[in-house]
Amino acid sequence: MAVELKTIQHLCELSKLNYDEAGLEKVMGEMGDIIDLMDTIKSFDLTYDDTKDNNSISLKEVREDIAQPSFPTEKLLANAENTGSCYVVPKVVE
Template sequence: MKITPEEVAHVAALARLRLSPEQSAKLTGQLNDILTHMDKLAKLDTSGVPSTNHALALTGALRPDQARPSLPRQEGLANAPDSDGVSFIVPRVI
């Protein structure tokens, strides 16, 4: 088994997902199928091969440090589930 039910629970916690027991069982099976397919990568010798994170060799895109108009606060808050017109409101943390 590539990934155990306990690992599935751990990964779900990392990803901030709450899974039902049925969901967990189904996902464990499916993730095992998928990860078994990934095994073929391990058979390939990649020693000394650099990793590619990005297909184009673009370097850091910089622009002059000038103030520009940005989204007005009201528009930024327009989609907020809860706000007081100034900030996003979330459940109490402390």
């Protein structure tokens, strides 16, 4: 499928990419290849058939959930600074 140069220029503007004419031609070819690949994928039958599903886990294979004592909070926080009674995670987003 052919992709128009105008469409590629618009996509580059939206994604804040700057290309010269040669770069735009290269991107246009690559985008055409990607669209052709997607068209190929659309031709496959991707309907789900549960009779062919052999990846399901039976409940017999899952281990029994047994409650066990947890690790003491004091030991977990022994080397941490400014803890109180929980982990303190520094703020990364303002």
